[in-house]
Every structure is written in structure tokens, then in C-alpha cells.
Amino acid sequence: MNKSASQSGTGTFSFFTVLRIGVVFIVLCGIVYPLVCTGLAQVLMPGNANGSLVKNASGEIVGSELIGQKFADPKWFQGRVSSIDYKAEASGTNNYAPSNPELIKRTQASIDDWKANNPDVPISKLPIDLITNSASGLDPHISPESAKAQVPRISKLTGISLDQLNKLVDAHTQERDWGLFGEPRVNVLKLNIDLETLTRK
Template sequence: MSNHTDQLRSGRTSLLIAIRAGVTFIVLCGLLYPLLCTGLAGLLMPNQAGGSLLKNGNGDVVGSELIGQKFTDPAYFHGRVSSIGYKADASGSNNYAPSNPDLLARTRASIDEWKQNNPEVPIEQLPIALISNSGSGLDPHITPESAYVQVPRISSLTNLTEEQLHSLVKAHTEDRDLGLFGEPRVNVLKLNMALQEMISRS
């Protein structure tokens, strides 16, 4: 009888230890640690912690520098194709093979749209990045070449010269991280915000 009682007590003790340990780790790892990380991020990197939001001259938020947007106005620079419509809650893309009929149809449609909007630029000069989806579908950047090739169209629709637009793209070209990682790139939203200011001043 006493042996059975000892086993019950031992079982209760083990259960209480497990419960206390579980509650402790829930509080530490599920509450205190995230709050600490969030607090440090807000203190050390307030812009990034707040979503890297960009505001126009009126102080209105126009987007995040981390998430691409779809620009349809031909007078502005266009970003990469996004099969998810740049919806941040659905990051990813269809893992289509090059022979997939849906991918081929979408690519042909992108090429046709390019030809229609950019008659001055030979199709051979169309960068593959402008008609291909990024891995996340949210890429806010394009290559400098993808920006330069759009200059003739934008110049013809605005009062800006191609030289002005080339200088604008060059000024907004970001170098490789630490000079080593990644490729030179241009943030499309930042570029279009600067373009809008330039148009308003012209």
C-alpha cells in the first residue's frame, strides 16, 4: 500500500515539475523573449522594425521598401512580374518548369505588353528579369539594366530627357551588400517616388 502511495506521490511530483517547467518556458520563450527582441529591434532599428515604410511629401505612407508594387502607369518604371500580385500574405511563386503551358502563356503576354508599351526598344534588349517572377513574388528591386531599358518610354511620356532619367537611375542604384553579396539593384518604389518629384518640378 505504501509503495503504491509513494508511486502516486512521485507521479504527482513529476507532473507538477512538468507543468511548472512548461509554464516557465512558455513565459520565457513565448512572451519575454519575443518582447525583448521586438523592443531591441524597435530601439536599434526603428525603421526596419516598423516595416521600412516609405512616405510621400505629404507624409502619407505609399508602401514599404521591402515589398514590391505593381505599377501600371507607363510614365513610371515597372517592376518584376509577380504571380501572386505582390500580396505580402502569400509570399511565394509557382514552381513551374520552363515548358509549363501557364508559364509560357504568361511570359508571352508579358512580352506582348512590353512590345506595345516600348516600341522604341528592340525585343532583344528586354531583360529576362522584367518578364520573370522572383522566388518570393514580392521583390521590390529590378536590375539597373531593367530600369535603363524603360527610359525611352518614360522620356517620351514626360518632359524629362533620357539623360535626366539615366542620372536618376544611376543615383538610385544600390551596390552589392558589403561590396560582395548580391547584385546591383534599383528599388522601384523609391525610384518612382524620385521620378514623381522630378516630374512635378519640370
């Protein structure tokens, strides 16, 4: 009799102990920890925590520096090809082999567009990142070479001098992180925001 009561008490004790521990961890991990992390992020890096949003000269939010955009007008700097049309809710790309007919067709179309819009720059000077898709389809950057290859076209369409545009690209060129990681790059959205400012002068 005593043994049975003892076992029953142990079972009850174990259940409530587990229940209390579960509640404690739910509060700590599900409420306290996220709130602390969110609060620290808002204090230490509010821009990053809120999506790295980019504003134009009027203070309007025009995008994120982490997500590429499509610029239809050829007077703007163009970014990389995106097979998902820069839709941030579904990042990714078609994993085509180099011999895939669809990839060849899409690449040829990009080359034809380049020839039509950039007659002053031969195809041999076309940087590869302007006709290739990034893994996410959302890459907001291009190489400095890709930006400068577009300068002659933009200069003709906007009337801004080649020298001014090249200096603009240089000013927006980000070097390797810590001098070691990644490649030199240019954020297309930020570059076009400053280009828009130049066109108004």
C-alpha cells in the first residue's frame, strides 16, 4: 500500500516538474529571448534590423539594398539577370546545365539586348555577370566593370559626361570585406539613386 502511494506521488511530481520546466522554457525561448534579440538589434543596428531599406532624395523608401530590382529604362544602370523577376518572396533560380536549350536561349537574348542598347561597347567587353543569373535571383550588386561598361550608353541617354559617370561608379564601389572576403561590387539601386540626382542638375 505504501509502495503504491509512493509510486503515484512520484508520477505526479514528475508530471508537474516537466510541465513547469516546459512553461519556463516556452517563456524564456519563445518570448524573452526573441524580445531581447529584437531590442538589441534595434539599438545596435536598426537599419539592418528593419530590412536595410533605401530611401531616395525625397525620403521615400524605394527598396532594400539587399534585394535587386529591375530597371526597364536603359538610361539607368542595369543589374544582373533574374529568372524570378526579382520577386523576393521566392528566391532561387533554374539550375540549368550549360548545354540546356532554355539557358542558351535566355543568354542569347541578353546578348542581343546588349548589342542593341550598347552599340559602342563590343560584345567582347561585356562582363559575364550582366548575362548570368545569381543563385538567389535577387543579387543587388554588379561588378565595377559591369557598371562602367554601361557608362557610354547612359552618358548618351542622359547627357552626363563619361568622366562624371565613371567617378559615380568609383564612389559606389565597395571593396572586399576586411580586404579578404567577396569581390569588389556596386549596389545598383544606390547607384541609380545618385544617378537620378545628377540628371536633375
